[in-house]
Amino acid sequence: MSPLTQSVLLDGERLQAHKALSAFRDAFGGEPRLFRSPGRVNLIGEHTDYNDGFVLPAAVDKAVYIAVAPAPGSRVEIRAVDLGEGHAFDLGRLEKSGRRWPDYLIGVVDQLIKRGAEVGAFRCAFGGDVPIAAGMSSSAAIEAGLAYALNALFELGLDLLDLVKLAQKAENEFVGVRCGIMDQFANIFGREKSVLKLDCRSLDWAYYPFDRPDLGVVLCDTRVMRELASSEYNVRRRQCEEGVRSLARHEAGLGSLRDVSRDLLDAHREELDPVVYKRCAYVIEENGRVEAACDDLGRGDFAAFGRRMSASHAGLRDDYEVSCRELDILVEAAAGVRGVYGSRMMGAGFGGCTISLVEDGAVGALEEAATGAFREAFGRAPRFYVGRLRSGTREIRLS
Ligand code: GLA
Numbered sequence: 001m002s003p004l005t006q007s008v009l010l011d012g013e014r015l016q017a018h019k020a021l022s023a024f025r026d027a028f029g030g031e032p033r034l035f036r037s038p039g040r041v042n043l044i045g046e047h048t049d050y051n052d053g054f055v056l057p058a059a060v061d062k063a064v065y066i067a068v069a070p071a072p073g074s075r076v077e078i079r080a081v082d083l084g085e086g087h088a089f090d091l092g093r094l095e096k097s098g099r100r101w102p103d104y105l106i107g108v109v110d111q112l113i114k115r116g117a118e119v120g121a122f123r124c125a126f127g128g129d130v131p132i133a134a135g136m137s138s139s140a141a142i143e144a145g146l147a148y149a150l151n152a153l154f155e156l157g158l159d160l161l162d163l164v165k166l167a168q169k170a171e172n173e174f175v176g177v178r179c180g181i182m183d184q185f186a187n188i189f190g191r192e193k194s195v196l197k198l199d200c201r202s203l204d205w206a207y208y209p210f211d212r213p214d215l216g217v218v219l220c221d222t223r224v225m226r227e228l229a230s231s232e233y234n235v236r237r238r239q240c241e242e243g244v245r246s247l248a249r250h251e252a253g254l255g256s257l258r259d260v261s262r263d264l265l266d267a268h269r270e271e272l273d274p275v276v277y278k279r280c281a282y283v284i285e286e287n288g289r290v291e292a293a294c295d296d297l298g299r300g301d302f303a304a305f306g307r308r309m310s311a312s313h314a315g316l317r318d319d320y321e322v323s324c325r326e327l328d329i330l331v332e333a334a335a336g337v338r339g340v341y342g343s344r345m346m347g348a349g350f351g352g353c354t355i356s357l358v359e360d361g362a363v364g365a366l367e368e369a370a371t372g373a374f375r376e377a378f379g380r381a382p383r384f385y386v387g388r389l390r391s392g393t394r395e396i397r398l399s
Pocket of ligand 1: 045046047048049050137179180181182183347348349
């Protein structure tokens with residue numbers, strides 16, 4: 001596979017890319033190859049990926065930049081530029097590092113080796129501006145970005161979908177987080193000014209243009225560290241599995257909530273734990289919302305699209321119960337601003353960001369309203385990012 005080159009870098013992107021490049025030169029010397037691996041947003045379709053459902057993510061301008069070059073022998077040296085930390089390991093001995101960030105990279109090497117890929121030793125410095133623990137998938141950006149970079153560097157011949165699956169497996173098996181496939185998929189397959197509708201069962205995908213010039217995507221970051229996110233995430237997964245197990249008694253071949261209609265769920269409501277019922281109902285509705293939201297995009301009806309985002313938040317808050325007070329306050333504040341089409345929590349939940357669809361002229365008013373409400377409730381301000389939809393992971397060249 002010949003690596004594609006990102007055509008034009010934005011100023012902020014160029015700055016981050018230079019930072020990774022000079023950190024590499026300072027630490028190791030020599031000339032590395034450079035890759036840009038973006039964070040992602042998700043417009044709608046939350047907690048549906050691991051239920052074989054639909055998601056609608058996009059890659060953004062916040063990204064991790066990975067400078068990497070082959071090294072002699074079997075010793076791999078990696079540096080996290082923003083943390084000012086380094087780590088080294090031997091290709092013949094892949095073990096958990098005892099810290100979080102090296103495991104993302106070691107996990108990718110581990111998966112490559114398990115597939116029999118002839119990956120050699122390398123040196124790598126990476127850093128960037130994807131906010132950590134904000135729900136923009138900085139970990140997927142590191143994993144999928146490194147998988148892509150090593151595939152190019154050592155000419156491993158893996159296709160893009162292989163890289164997505166491999167990066168997800170690294171997170172599932174080595175890091176130990178049971179995430180779905182959305183983040184890694186958006187990271188690799190993202191496209192400029194487009195959202196990506198992914199069917200997480202068949203892995204078919206389609207792009208939808210998302211570039212009305214007067215509309216943008218604004219993220220409000222609660223800066224709440226998502227302590228509960230991974231434990232509750234696994235609880236939600238188990239609850240969905242429990243729902244499928246119970247319903248499968250009535251319908252042979254039922255493998256996931258994707259196969260469950262609202263009628264089937266309601267017909268057996270009495271047999272289900274009420275909490276499990278709520279979780280399943282949310283997932284079924286959310287899948288329907290993604291499909292309807294794509295129809296909205298087809299018609300250019302962004303107002304309808306925004307209303308579905310808000311309905312998604314209500315479901316996540318009341319039925320799936322993965323929101324928190326901070327996220328709810330931001331969504332409520334956004335709802336009162338003219339020119340905001342819709343707003344919802346994004347990602348796993350329990351903190352991180354909300355995502356809002358906003359007319360350009362209303363961004364200031366949204367920031368003001370959200371900051372005011374948030375300050376009043378919590379005595380501090382949220383942080384804002386205006387998300388530009390960019391391409392997925394690519395090799396870049398700095399002139
Ligand atoms: C996290 C996971 C994704 C997805 C979302 C919820 O971001 O990594 O796979 O499940 O939560 O939609």
